[in-house]
Amino acid sequence: MRTGKVVAVGAVAVALIGMSTACSKNTGKGGNGDGPTAKVASGSISTDPADSKGPAAAIKGAKRGGTIISYHERDYEHLDPQRVYISDGQALDQLVTRQLTAFKFDPKTGKSILVGDLATNTGVDVNHDGKTWKYTLKSGLKYEDGTPITAADVAYGVARSYASDLADGPHYIQQWLAGPGTYNGKYKGPYNGGAAVPPGVTVSGNTITFHLKSSQREFPYAASWGTTSPLPKAKDGKPQSIDTHPFSSGPYKIESYTRGTELKLVRNKYWDPKSDPIRHDYFNELDVKIGVAPSDQTNRVLADHGDDQYAVTDQPGVSPELTGKVLGDPSAKGRTLNGYLPYAARVDINTQRVTDVNVRKALNYSIDRKAYVQALGGTAQAAPATTLMSPTAAGWNKYDAYPGAGTPDGIAKAKKLLGGKHPKLVYAYANTEAGQKLATVLQTAWQKAGFDIVLRSSDPDNFFTLIDRKDNGWDLYSTNWGADWPSGSTVIPPLYDGRTIAKAGNQDTSYLNADDVNKQIDKIKAEPVAQGTKDWGKLDEYIMTKYAPSIPTYYIKQLSITGSKVHDVKIENPPGAISYVDAWVG
Structure with missing residues (x-):
C-alpha cells in the first residue's frame, strides 16, 4: 500500500521482525525526535473467535463528546x-x-x-x-x-x-x-x-x-x-x-464533503459497538480541514489556542523546516506523535521509456540522499534508504547496490555509465511544499552527473492515480510502498511482477517486466514461509543490482503534534497513518 504523505515524511533504519503495528501517541513520553519507541508486533492471525467479539476494550479516562479537527495539506484520492x-x-x-x-x-x-x-x-x-x-x-x-x-x-x-x-x-x-x-x-x-x-x-x-x-x-x-x-x-x-x-x-458516516476544502464525519447511530472489537465512537465529529499547508498546520497546533487545542497535524504532519521548533518547544512535550511507518520511499524509473539500464544505474549513483534527508527536516524526520523493502518488513536485507551515491565518487561512476551522453528526462512530482522542494534537490543532484531534468508538477490529489496509468508519459516520479500485511509477498510481487501490468491501476509503476524476476517470484511464493521470508530480501537486491528500476530514497516516519485537548490519537500500522479509532477530547 502507499502512504498518503507523498514525499513529506522521514523514516527509521532499524530492523523490526514481522509487522510494526505499534502505536505512538501523546502520552507525555518522547518528544525529542525519537518519540515513543516503536514496538515489535506479531501481526499474527487469531485462531480464537473470542478475539473477534466486541466491544473494543475501553480507553482509560476517555469521555464522549466534542469535535476533533484534522488538518490535511491535500485531499483524499479515494474513499x-x-x-x-x-x-x-x-x-x-x-x-x-x-x-x-x-x-x-x-x-x-x-x-x-x-x-x-x-x-x-x-x-x-x-x-x-x-x-x-x-x-x-x-x-x-x-x-x-x-x-x-x-x-x-x-x-x-x-x-x-x-x-x-x-x-x-x-x-x-x-x-x-x-x-x-x-x-x-x-x-x-x-x-x-x-x-x-x-x-x-x-x-x-x-x-x-x-x-x-x-x-x-x-x-x-x-x-x-x-x-x-x-x-x-x-x-x-x-x-x-x-x-x-x-x-x-x-461508527461514523460522512455528513458533508466538499472536495479540496472540508470533510465532516458524524456518528452512525446504527453501528453496534458490541459487534466491533476494534473501534470506539467517543468524539461526536471529525472535521477534516483540507488545503492547509504543513507550516500553517504546525504553527497553529503548536500555539494551542482556541479550536486548535482540539486539532491534529495529520497529513503530512510537522513541516520539515519547523521540526526543530516543535522538538525544542517545552509546551509541545506530551503532544508529539512520533512513530515508524512500514513504508520505503523511492523514485520509480519508467523502464518503458528509460530502457538503457546504464542510464538507470547512473541515476542511482548520482542521487544525493544527504541533501534529500536535510530537505525533509533532518535526521528527526528521515533516514536514507538503499533497499526497496522497509526495515520494518520481515526478511529485510540490508544492502547498498550503488555505494557512494551523491559523492564525487558516485558522480564519477554515473558519468562513466553515461559515456558523455546527457539524457533528457521528465521528473513528475506532486505539487506540494515538500514535493516542490525535493524535486529541486533531485534535479540538482542528477544534473551534476550530466542529466537534463525537466520538472513537471502534478495535481497532488490525483498524483498516484496518474502514475498508475501505463501511458503516464513521465520518466521519473516519487512514490512509496509498505507491506499490505506482514509478508514480503506484499512488497516485491506487487511492485515488480510485470505480468500484472494493466492500462491503469498499476502498482508496478516502474513498469519492469523481466522474465527472470517473474520466475523468481513464482518460486518464492511456492516456498515454505520461513525460506520465502529470506528470499524476498535477496530478490530485492537482485532487482536493484541487475535492473535498477527504482531509486530508494528514504524510510518513512511520522512526526505530528496534537492540541492539548486531544487524547489517544495514534500512529498505527496498519493503516500506516494517524488513527482515530481510540481518540477522544476533553
Missing part, C-alpha cells in the same frame, strides 16, 4: 473502499467502513492480531488446503440507514473491485479467484450487465465462501482490505458517488 490503497484514505475509512477481517492492536502486549471484523472469525480454511475460505457474518450488523448488512452485500463489494474504473485498490483476492492472467480479463464487475456475485464466490444465507484457483494461506490478511467492504447493489447508483460518500457500516 470508495474498493479503490482505497493509500494510507490516509484507509485511515478515514477505518471509521466509516468495515471488512471481513481487521487488525486489532493490544497496547498491553504491544502486539497486533488479525481478527474477525464483520465476520465471526478470521475465516475457515474449509478443505485445509488454503483454496476455499468461508466467512460467517455477525448478527445484527447494520448500515447507516438501519438496513442489515448481508453476505450478498460483501460479495457485491468484491464484484465492484473488478471494474476497470475502480482498479486503484489491491488486486489480491481478484487475482486469486481468477487465476493466472489479467484478473478482470473476462469478468469485469457488476456494471454493464455483469453478475452481482463474481466467479468463484458463493453466498448462502449469512455466509460467503471464496473458491480460489490456488492455495493462499494468507487469504485472511487480504480480507482485511476494502475489497471485502459491503455495499447493497441498490445503494451503488453511480460508482463515482461512493468515492465521496461511502455507505457507512462503521
